Amino acid sequence: MNSSDHGFNPAFNMAAIKQVFNEAVERVRMPTPMRLRDLIRQIRAARTATEEREVINKECAYIRSTFREEDSAWRCRNVAKLLYIHMLGYPAHFGQLECLKLIASQRFTDKRIGYLGAMLLLDERQDVHLLITNCLKNDLNSSTQFVVGLALCTLGAIASPEMSRDLAAEVERLMKSPNAYIRKKAALCAYRIVLKVPELMEIFLPATRSLLSEKNHGVLITGVTLITEMCEHSPDTLQHFKKIVPNLVRILKNLILAGYSPEHDVSGVSDPFLQVLAVNILGRFLLNNDKNIRYVALNTLLKTVHLDTSAVQRHRTTILECLKDPDVSIRRRALELSFALINSNNVRTMMKELLLFLERSDPEFKAQCSSSIVLAAERYAPNKRWHLDTLLRVLIAAGNYVRDDVVSCTIQLVSDSADQQGYVSAQLWRALEQDTSDRQPLTQVATWCIGEYGDALLYSDVSVGDDPTDIVRVTEDELLDVYQRLLWSPQNTVVTKQYTLLSLTKLSTRFRSNVERIRQMVQQFGSHLHIELQQRGVEFTQLFNSHAHLRPALLERMPPMEVVRRDNGSQQQQVQHSAVNGVLDAADVTTEESAVNSDSNALLVLLGGSDLSSVDAETEQHTAKPPVATPSSTDNQDLLDLLGLDIGGSAPMAMNNINMNNNVHSTNNNNPLLLDPLGSLGSLSSSTQPISGLPSMTPSSDASSLVAYEKNGLRIMFTLERSDMPSTISILMAAYNETSTPMSDFLFQVAVPKTFTLQMMSPSGTIIPPSGSVTQQLRIQNPSKGALRMRMRISYSSGGATIQDQAEMNHFPSEGWQ
Amino acid sequence: MQFMLLFSRQGKLRLQKWYVAHPDKLKKKITRELITTILARKPKMCSFLEWKDVKIVYKRYASLYFCCAIEQDANELLTLEIIHRYVELLDKYFGSVCELDIIFNFEKAYFILDELLLGGEIQETSKKNVLKAIAAQDLLQEVSYGDTPIQL
Numbered sequence: 001m002n003s004s005d006h007g008f009n010p011a012f013n014m015a016a017i018k019q020v021f022n023e024a025v026e027r028v029r030m031p032t033p034m035r036l037r038d039l040i041r042q043i044r045a046a047r048t049a050t051e052e053r054e055v056i057n058k059e060c061a062y063i064r065s066t067f068r069e070e071d072s073a074w075r076c077r078n079v080a081k082l083l084y085i086h087m088l089g090y091p092a093h094f095g096q097l098e099c100l101k102l103i104a105s106q107r108f109t110d111k112r113i114g115y116l117g118a119m120l121l122l123d124e125r126q127d128v129h130l131l132i133t134n135c136l137k138n139d140l141n142s143s144t145q146f147v148v149g150l151a152l153c154t155l156g157a158i159a160s161p162e163m164s165r166d167l168a169a170e171v172e173r174l175m176k177s178p179n180a181y182i183r184k185k186a187a188l189c190a191y192r193i194v195l196k197v198p199e200l201m202e203i204f205l206p207a208t209r210s211l212l213s214e215k216n217h218g219v220l221i222t223g224v225t226l227i228t229e230m231c232e233h234s235p236d237t238l239q240h241f242k243k244i245v246p247n248l249v250r251i252l253k254n255l256i257l258a259g260y261s262p263e264h265d266v267s268g269v270s271d272p273f274l275q276v277l278a279v280n281i282l283g284r285f286l287l288n289n290d291k292n293i294r295y296v297a298l299n300t301l302l303k304t305v306h307l308d309t310s311a312v313q314r315h316r317t318t319i320l321e322c323l324k325d326p327d328v329s330i331r332r333r334a335l336e337l338s339f340a341l342i343n344s345n346n347v348r349t350m351m352k353e354l355l356l357f358l359e360r361s362d363p364e365f366k367a368q369c370s371s372s373i374v375l376a377a378e379r380y381a382p383n384k385r386w387h388l389d390t391l392l393r394v395l396i397a398a399g400n401y402v403r404d405d406v407v408s409c410t411i412q413l414v415s416d417s418a419d420q421q422g423y424v425s426a427q428l429w430r431a432l433e434q435d436t437s438d439r440q441p442l443t444q445v446a447t448w449c450i451g452e453y454g455d456a457l458l459y460s461d462v463s464v465g466d467d468p469t470d471i472v473r474v475t476e477d478e479l480l481d482v483y484q485r486l487l488w489s490p491q492n493t494v495v496t497k498q499y500t501l502l503s504l505t506k507l508s509t510r511f512r513s514n515v516e517r518i519r520q521m522v523q524q525f526g527s528h529l530h531i532e533l534q535q536r537g538v539e540f541t542q543l544f545n546s547h548a549h550l551r552p553a554l555l556e557r558m559p560p561m562e563v564v565r566r567d568n569g570s571q572q573q574q575v576q577h578s579a580v581n582g583v584l585d586a587a588d589v590t591t592e593e594s595a596v597n598s599d600s601n602a603l604l605v606l607l608g609g610s611d612l613s614s615v616d617a618e619t620e621q622h623t624a625k626p627p628v629a630t631p632s633s634t635d636n637q638d639l640l641d642l643l644g645l646d647i648g649g650s651a652p653m654a655m656n657n658i659n660m661n662n663n664v665h666s667t668n669n670n671n672p673l674l675l676d677p678l679g680s681l682g683s684l685s686s687s688t689q690p691i692s693g694l695p696s697m698t699p700s701s702d703a704s705s706l707v708a709y710e711k712n713g714l715r716i717m718f719t720l721e722r723s724d725m726p727s728t729i730s731i732l733m734a735a736y737n738e739t740s741t742p743m744s745d746f747l748f749q750v751a752v753p754k755t756f757t758l759q760m761m762s763p764s765g766t767i768i769p770p771s772g773s774v775t776q777q778l779r780i781q782n783p784s785k786g787a788l789r790m791r792m793r794i795s796y797s798s799g800g801a802t803i804q805d806q807a808e809m810n811h812f813p814s815e816g817w818q
Numbered sequence: 819m820q821f822m823l824l825f826s827r828q829g830k831l832r833l834q835k836w837y838v839a840h841p842d843k844l845k846k847k848i849t850r851e852l853i854t855t856i857l858a859r860k861p862k863m864c865s866f867l868e869w870k871d872v873k874i875v876y877k878r879y880a881s882l883y884f885c886c887a888i889e890q891d892a893n894e895l896l897t898l899e900i901i902h903r904y905v906e907l908l909d910k911y912f913g914s915v916c917e918l919d920i921i922f923n924f925e926k927a928y929f930i931l932d933e934l935l936l937g938g939e940i941q942e943t944s945k946k947n948v949l950k951a952i953a954a955q956d957l958l959q960e961v962s963y964g965d966t967p968i969q970l
Contacts, residue, residue, distance in 0.1 A: 192937040222941050
């Protein structure tokens with residue numbers, strides 16, 4: 001084969017003759033630079049890192065100087081050396097422009113190295129795009145197929161949005177080229193362009209269709225890749241290409257040897273008999289010694305488990321066995337599959353294995369695993385005692401890796417199970433007696449429970465476990481000794497100490513004596529270095545001094561926090577949490593609420609016409625039954641103004657209680673001391689504890705989904721589910737990232753008219769990976785059964801830029817409410 | 819596919835091909851972390867690794883590790899097949915390839931990869947076609963210039 005075969009014969013090209021001549025002159029003038037292989041040898045010969053750096057720095061300095069002198073004869077050698085240096089991790093950005101010069105050269109060696117360098121040193125973020133776009137445009141029109149090939153390959157690698165727009169027409173032309181070598185590359189280039197700029201899809205459609213009537217495998221495979229991408233982007237295109245599915249199947253049949261199958265396009269033909277057979281074979285694969293086969297089998301079982309659980313259940317023991325595999329990839333798959341297999345029949349045995357796994361697992365598993373156990377326990381618990389035992393074991397086994405949701409879940413459950421409170425407190429006391437510094441969440445739950453139900457431990461015999469003789473009985477002094485250790489141990493976090501301090505204060509009303517010792521312990525915190533602890537120290541001390549008569553009422557036991565309250569809406573139920581928690585728990589629970597609610601208030605303003613006082617009025621209504629019997633509160637609004645607080649939906653709750661204190665006392669001793677520190681409660685954000693673990697929604701059969709937002713590669717889908725509560729609808733928001741860059745700091749906010757009440761659960765994450773998604777559950781109560789309007793605010797950062805957008809969503813189906 | 823890395827048992831990077839745009843600093847960080855993670859895995863373990871938000875598929879050939887990062891929903895066995903195809907191509911091209919071939923001719927290794935994959939997707943399933951295209955381009959490098967061919 002010689003060069004004229006490819007129409008690349010620069011001998012007849014004036015520019016090339018000039019280049020040859022100039023370079024001949026330069027070669028005489030300039031010394032020959034070191035060869036690439038010699039440089040690599042020198043670098044490899046270097047014995048230390050310093051020596052290597054010296055060699056490289058020297059060569060880099062030389063390369064720079066040749067670049068400055070515009071030495072075009074040896075440019076490609078120098079750039080090649082630079083690329084090697086770049087791979088070793090040294091900076092090479094100064095070679096970017098040289099690559100472009102190489103690309104513009106007439107010589108194929110120059111072009112080849114130039115394009116290689118461009119692919120390695122440039123990406124869509126660089127600002128030399130205009131230059132490279134021009135070079136590419138030139139070469140896409142070259143008569144040499146390999147020059148066109150290089151240009152297409154580079155375009156596919158970089159494909160910035162601007163480049164895609166400028167060159168889409170060229171690519172479309174090349175997709176129709178008679179040359180298969182160019183067609184396949186053009187098809188993949190089009191795939192990359194559609195990936196980056198979906199709007200450009202239109203122009204490729206006609207050319208894409210004809211790609212499938214190809215004989216050439218390369219063109220076929222790239223064509224299918226392109227079509228798959230197009231179909232994923234637009235439902236219309238999917239409809240369009242559905243017609244060709246039989247075509248594809250026929251091609252597949254003819255080309256069984258092809259290593260790729262366009263299965264995505266073939267609407268799934270699923271034979272249940274075949275499936276069960278397949279699952280059984282997969283089960284046998286699980287015992288295979290080859291780890292790759294095991295991994296794939298687990299992965300496939302996970303995909304089939306939703307279709308046919310019972311077939312997969314048969315392999316439960318094998319799957320649980322895989323939890324002990326030394327390979328982390330297999331353990332992770334097995335864990336996910338195990339959770340999918342739990343049901344009310346096997347929950348006891350499965351949980352036993354999973355808890356064992358949790359105890360022994362690597363830290364990276366503990367957080368996820370413990371949260372999943374909590375969810376599964378909530379769904380399938382046979383009884384409360386078992387549920388509580390499971391939660392306690394999670395708290396002990398996963399230590400500090402436990403997420404906050406487990407803490408709130410456990411507290412909620414304890415509070416709701418009146419007959420188990422003594423037992424739980426005793427168990428927790430047992431745990432607390434040991435060193436718990438590496439189990440902060442456990443300590444928090446333990447102190448909370450002892451603070452609430454400590455009297456059971458002190459003045460009655462509580463049996464632990466099944467043995468009635470195993471009895472826990474604690475004296476007040478023992479308890480206080482442990483608290484003293486917890487409060488001053490440097491290993492305990494501030495949040496844990498806050499829990500402990502509050503618990504201690506509560507204990508002062510449960511104890512029969514020793515109140516003075518508690519007072520002293522609390523008072524020590526009045527001068528604590530940490531501002532929040534100090535504040536609590538000061539506040540609580542007041543409850544022992546000038547406001548002592550208020551203490552018993554304020555520190556009463558909290559009423560049970562029920563998980564679901566059918567007569568009330570869930571919004572009220574959540575509000576009630578903070579209401580009963582009152583001032584003293586405010587920092588633990590209320591501030592979180594206020595953070596959330598103040599956001600939605602800001603959004604309410606967006607809707608226009610909604611004033612904050614209505615929110616207050618509403619919340620005031622919920623707090624009509626505060627735990628303390630006090631004269632009814634005066635106008636919240638005034639007090640809020642007085643304190644100059646940022647108004648949050650639940651800030652009034654906290655205020656309401658302050659208000660009570662204020663009502664009782666400001667008249668007679670006008671003491672601002674209590675008011676003042678409490679006034680800044682709204683700003684205690686570092687101690688927030690998210691309250692989650694709300695009941696999981698039971699999806700009803702008549703779920704429907706709609707697109708709420710679609711822009712810049714972000715698609716937000718709503719799946720409406722009627723919930724079992726009257727006039728309440730739950731919406732599962734799912735945000736999909738359809739770009740190829742991750743979206744971080746994703747924040748989704750919603751406002752509804754004031755006749756609705758809105759509750760948002762915490763999102764499943766704030767980072768959406770490319771082609772990944774994030775979900776968030778919303779609940780909307782619509783007592784007036786009006787038409788739902790919704791305003792959304794969306795913000796995220798992608799590729800370094802922060803994107804903020806607002807949108808309205810008014811086309812909800814009206815029948816969702818009945 | 820998001821990227822492909824070739825590195826030695828000593829943890830030295832031998833080839834890198836990125837199909838997603840990341841800042842250099844992040845690329846280096848990912849490379850470093852991934853090399854350490856993979857080198858720590860035992861030979862009997864499986865070739866797949868869920869790492870951050872991607873799936874890693876890797877395979878060791880003699881002293882060299884071939885490692886690809888793919889999206890969560892991509893097919894890992896297919897990726898393993900691509901890696902193997904690439905190794906076969908290198909082997910054919912260099913004639914029983916070894917790590918040194920790839921070190922001293924890294925640009926050739928890139929050229930071959932670019933004929934096999936484009937933008938992270940497979941473009942040619944025939945080994946013969948890839949090698950034919952590479953050979954033709956090598957020849958073009960030799961003869962397209964009026965003067966003696968430039969040695970790198």
